[in-house]
Each structure stands twice: as C-alpha cells, then as structure tokens.
Amino acid sequence: MSQLSLRPLAGYKSFPGPVVTVIMDGVGMGPKDESDGVHMAYTPVLDTLLQGDLVCSLKAHGKAVGLPSDDDMGNSEVGHNALGAGRIFAQGAKLVNEALHSGNLFQGAAWKEVLKRTENGGTLHFIGMISDGNVHSHVEQLNILLERCVNDQIQKVRVHGLLDGRDVAPKSALKYFVPLEEKLKAMSQDGRDYCMASGGGRMNVTMDRYEADWAIVEKGWQAHVLGVGRGFASACDAIQTYYDEDPEMTDQYMDSFVVERNGTAVGCIEDGDAVILFNFRGDRAIELSKAFDDQDFDGFDRKRRPEVFFAGIMQYDGDAMVPKHYLVEPPAIDRTLGEYLCSAGVTSYAISETQKFGHVTYFWNGNKSGYLDEKLEKYVEIESDRITFDLRPWMKASEITDRVIDTIREGKYKFIRLNYANGDMVGHTGVPASVRIAVETVDLMLGRVLPVLKKAKGIAVITADHGNADCMWTEKNGIKTAMVAHTKNPVPFIVKNFCSVNDFRVTNQTDVGLANVAATVLTLLGYAAPEGYNPSLLQIK
Ligand SMILES: O=C(O)[C@@H](CO)OP(=O)(O)O
Ligand SMILES: [Mn+2]
Numbered sequence: 102m103s104q105l106s107l108r109p110l111a112g113y114k115s116f117p118g119p120v121v122t123v124i125m126d127g128v129g130m131g132p133k134d135e136s137d138g139v140h141m142a143y144t145p146v147l148d149t150l151l152q153g154d155l156v157c158s159l160k161a162h163g164k165a166v167g168l169p170s171d172d173d174m175g176n177s178e179v180g181h182n183a184l185g186a187g188r189i190f191a192q193g194a195k196l197v198n199e200a201l202h203s204g205n206l207f208q209g210a211a212w213k214e215v216l217k218r219t220e221n222g223g224t225l226h227f228i229g230m231i232s233d234g235n236v237h238s239h240v241e242q243l244n245i246l247l248e249r250c251v252n253d254q255i256q257k258v259r260v261h262g263l264l265d266g267r268d269v270a271p272k273s274a275l276k277y278f279v280p281l282e283e284k285l286k287a288m289s290q291d292g293r294d295y296c297m298a299s300g301g302g303r304m305n306v307t308m309d310r311y312e313a314d315w316a317i318v319e320k321g322w323q324a325h326v327l328g329v330g331r332g333f334a335s336a337c338d339a340i341q342t343y344y345d346e347d348p349e350m351t352d353q354y355m356d357s358f359v360v361e362r363n364g365t366a367v368g369c370i371e372d373g374d375a376v377i378l379f380n381f382r383g384d385r386a387i388e389l390s391k392a393f394d395d396q397d398f399d400g401f402d403r404k405r406r407p408e409v410f411f412a413g414i415m416q417y418d419g420d421a422m423v424p425k426h427y428l429v430e431p432p433a434i435d436r437t438l439g440e441y442l443c444s445a446g447v448t449s450y451a452i453s454e455t456q457k458f459g460h461v462t463y464f465w466n467g468n469k470s471g472y473l474d475e476k477l478e479k480y481v482e483i484e485s486d487r488i489t490f491d492l493r494p495w496m497k498a499s500e501i502t503d504r505v506i507d508t509i510r511e512g513k514y515k516f517i518r519l520n521y522a523n524g525d526m527v528g529h530t531g532v533p534a535s536v537r538i539a540v541e542t543v544d545l546m547l548g549r550v551l552p553v554l555k556k557a558k559g560i561a562v563i564t565a566d567h568g569n570a571d572c573m574w575t576e577k578n579g580i581k582t583a584m585v586a587h588t589k590n591p592v593p594f595i596v597k598n599f600c601s602v603n604d605f606r607v608t609n610q611t612d613v614g615l616a617n618v619a620a621t622v623l624t625l626l627g628y629a630a631p632e633g634y635n636p637s638l639l640q641i642k
C-alpha cells in the first residue's frame with residue numbers, strides 16, 4: 102500500500118466511543134404515499150432521528166455515483182464504491198460504453214485473441230444478462246459486440262442469456278429476448294451461424310455472489326457449458342413456456358433452459374472456443390469467472406472444463422486478477438477511506454450477512470477482496486438464508502446487531518460499518534407486506550444499536566446506498582405492477598452524536614451525494630478530507 106497520510110482537524114478533541122456507520126441497503130426517501138414501503142412501515146426510531154439537526158439527504162443515483170446519466174438508478178456497487186472512496190469514479194456501465202463507442206475495446210489484446218480463436222474454427226460465446234437495467238449489464242452493449250462480430254467475420258456466435266426481472270420489470274424478458282433472437286437470426290447470413298444457446302433467471306442461474314450458493318453457478322455451467330437443462334427450440338420459446346406453466350413465474354427466478362436442434366444443444370462450450378462474460382459488475386460475475394479460469398476449483402463438479410479463452414468485459418477483482426483476461430480496464434479506485442484509516446492506525450470493523458458482505462468489504466474498498474491490513478481490521482460475515490427473502494424479511498439483522506453491540510461494548514474498534522440488507526433484498530421481491538417488515542426490522546435494529554452506542558459515547562452515521570423499498574409498485578390505469586428494482590430517490594444521511602466533546606454542524610452545500618460520506622466520517626474521526634475527496638457534510642462548530 103502506498104504511504105497515505107491524514108491531517109488532523111484543528112479544534113477536534115478525541116472522544117471515547119466508536120463511529121458506527123449503518124448502511125440501510127435499499128432504504129431511500131420516496132414519495133411518502135402508499136407505494137413507499139419506507140413510509141408505510143412503522144419506524145419510530147428512524148422518524149425521530151430524521152428530526153435531528155445533523156440530517157440531510159444525499160444523491161445516490163446517476164452521475165452522482167459515476168453512472169452514464171441521471172436516468173440510471175443507483176445500485177450497491179456504485180453506492181458502496183462512492184461511500185468508501187469519497188470521490189466519484191466513472192463506473193463500469195460508463196467505461197464499457199466509452200470503450201465500445203471509441204472502438205478501443207477492439208484494439209486490445211483480448212479481442213485479438215478472440216479473433217484468433219474464431220479464425221481457427223472456435224465459436225464465440227457471450228454470457229450475460231439481457232436487459233437495459235444497466236446495473237450488471239446493458240443489452241445495447243451486447244448489440245454493439247454482435248455487430249462487430251459480423252464486421253470481423255466471426256462465423257459462429259452463441260449467446261447464453263440470463264433473464265433480469267430485478268433491475269427491470271418482473272416479467273419483461275421477452276421485450277429484450279424477442280428482438281435479440283430476431284437480430285441473431287438476421288445476422289445468420291453469408292455462412293454465419295448466430296443464435297441463443299442457453300439461459301435462465303439470474304437468481305437461479307449463474308449469477309450467485311459472495312459464494313452464497315454455488316449450486317446457482319453450477320446450474321448455469323451445466324446449461325451454458327455442458328448443454329444440460331430443459332430443451333427448447335429457442336430462448337423465447339423457453340420463456341413463454343415457463344410463463345404459461347406457472348403464471349406466478351417471474352424472470353429473475355426462472356429455471357435454466359438449453360436451446361436444442363434435433364435434440365442436441367446448439368451451443369455447448371468446447372475446447373478452442375472463446376467466451377466473453379459481458380456483465381460489467383463484479384460481484385455476480387466472479388464465481389463464473391473462477392469456474393472458467395481456475396485449475397484448482399471446488400465450487401462444484403465441473404464435469405468438463407473446456408480449454409477456452411475466457412474474458413470478462415472488465416476485470417472484476419484487480420488484486421485477485423479475476424478474470425485473468427478482460428476487455429476494458431476497470432475504474433482505478435485508489436486512496437480509499439479504508440486505506441487512509443489503516444495508514445493512520447485507526448481500527449475498523451465491517452460486518453454484514455453473505456448477500457451484502459462484499460458490499461462493506463470488496464465494494465467499500467474499491468473492488469478489492471480481502472483485508473487492507475489484517476492487524477487493524479476485522480471483517481465478519483453472517484451466513485445468509487438461501488430462500489427468497491419475502492419469506493424471511495428479518496433476514497440476519499438480529500445476528501448482525503448482536504455482533505455490533507458486542508463490538509461496541511468491547512471498545513476495540515474505532516470505526517464500525519455494517520450493512521442491513523433487508524430494505525434491498527426484500528424490496529427486490531416486490532411483496533409489500535414483506536417489504537414493510539423488512540424496513541421495520543431495520544428500525545428495530547437501530548433501536549437496539551443506538552442505546553449501546555450512547556453508553557459508549559460514540560457517534561452514529563446512518564445512511565443508505567440507494568433506494569428500493571421506497572417504491573413497491575407502480576400504477577397505470579388503475580393496475581398495480583410490482584416494482585422490484587432500485588429507485589432514483591435520494592437517501593437519508595443522519596449523524597447522531599452521543600458525545601458532547603465536539604460540536605458539529607451541517608455545512609450548507611447543495612448537490613451532495615454518497616461520495617461526500619467518506620470525508621464526513623473522517624471529520625467525525627478528527628481528520629481533514631484528503632486531497633480530491635468530495636467535501637465533508639459536517640464541520641466543527
Ligand atoms: O441484486 C443485485 O445484484 C443488485 C440488483 O441488480 O442489487 P444491489 O445493487 O443492491 O446489490
Ligand atoms: Mn444496495
């Protein structure tokens with residue numbers, strides 16, 4: 102790690118307790134109507150906190166978190182990156198767009214290797230999510246890649262497409278798959294053979310994260326690589342059949358499918374092929390990347406590991422080099438808050454449950470896995486349930502809280518950060534009764550943590566990474582549709598100071614967002630914002 106140094110704040114006095122940052126994942130500030138699950142929940146603790154004097158709202162979407170436009174909702178990756186890095190970095194969605202439009206993507210070594218493979222008779226496979234959610238992928242980026250394949254005279258292309266239904270409407274897959282299959286058909290001229298080969302719903306097939314459930318990746322491996330899964334004539338046929346068989350079926354939970362011709366899978370992945378994973382976001386792309394790249398692998402039994410050239414559209418973990426090959430340089434997130442705190446000798450504790458564990462570690466630290474300094478830090482993961490979270494909306498919040506309370510009492514860590522997954526993970530199910538319980542759970546947890554922190558004479562920082570629970574449905578012509586995606590709403594930012602040693606006040610700035618939080622945490626810990634950081638939201642009175 103480079104030598105970073107922090108400048109002490111003038112007039113600041115040290116105090117006994119810790120600074121505890123609570124990220125209420127997916128708890129945004131909505132329209133305060135019946136569709137707003139945060140408003141509809143009974144949240145006496147949060148309501149009181151919002152009446153305090155160290156309170157403001159923060160932008161958590163679009164350009165404020167490095168996304169291409171303000172039409173882009175926020176998400177955990179960009180949200181936690183901004184929280185942990187204190188600055189706005191151009192994110193995957195934007196970097197890939199730029200590399201595709203400038204053509205730089207096709208100048209690098211990875212695309213050249215793809216061409217070499219295909220010139221030698223290999224098939225090019227694209228694996229990724231087919232939607233315009235712009236959280237993990239964007240179908241327009243795939244379209245540009247496919248057009249380039251035609252230009253570069255690639256003969257055989259297979260697309261393994263994952264259904265979204267989580268960043269877009271719950272049953273919107275055909276809106277993306279119908280034109281895609283048509284496009285592939287139209288491209289299949291002059292000896293070219295392009296088509297869909299396999300797929301499935303993102304929460305059941307391929308896109309697991311943080312090793313919560315390898316069986317999800319195994320199912321994807323079977324469909325994409327081995328051609329094992331229920332067979333259909335086309336991807337659209339598969340999707341329509343699954344809808345017809347179960348009217349309750351939504352895209353994100355759909356089973357896998359394999360496209361077959363004459364009873365044979367059309368797109369198994371074979372030795373000599375090239376594979377591009379076109380999802381730009383890392384958390385749900387790492388496990389599949391490892392399944393392709395790693396010689397020693399114990400995630401599941403791969404049965405057969407083809408000798409392929411595998412590339413991610415970007416590198417998902419720069420330190421661990423996952424994957425080995427990639428098409429676009431990831432954002433170079435440097436000088437994170439974590440690095441500064443370690444170099445100043447400040448102890449840190451990070452905790453969440455599996456589904457968000459990497460958010461408070463890997464994303465928080467600028468997409469780096471593992472400790473920055475094991476002597477000063479402790480990272481704790483509570484194992485998540487393996488169910489859809491509408492069925493257990495309290496999730497592991499109590500277990501996280503128990504550990505946080507113990508840690509505050511123990512007094513060993515000066516900076517504690519935690520993520521309550523409930524508002525987001527339950528928000529993604531779109532079940533209003535469960536969303537309310539999720540938000541109420543978070544409120545109950547705040548009600549447990551704060552008195553302990555008060556006794557320890559610490560400071561609480563309470564915020565969120567983006568909205569989700571704050572919109573449970575949309576209504577058109579009297580018909581309600583579940584809204585399972587994140588929102589573009591701002592998020593609350595609350596500081597509760599239980600120690601009177603320092604007196605803070607909110608600086609009156611407009612246009613503040615998640616990237617202002619890191620400098621604010623530093624203010625609370627007695628340090629000036631490092632050069633280039635977005636300014637602190639607080640100053641000493
Ligand atoms: O579940 C996920 O992968 C995303 C939504 O695509 O949610 P979050 O950014 O909150 O992790
Ligand atoms: Mn989130």
Ligand SMILES: [Mn+2]
Nearest residue numbers: 127525526529
């Ligand atoms: Mn989410």
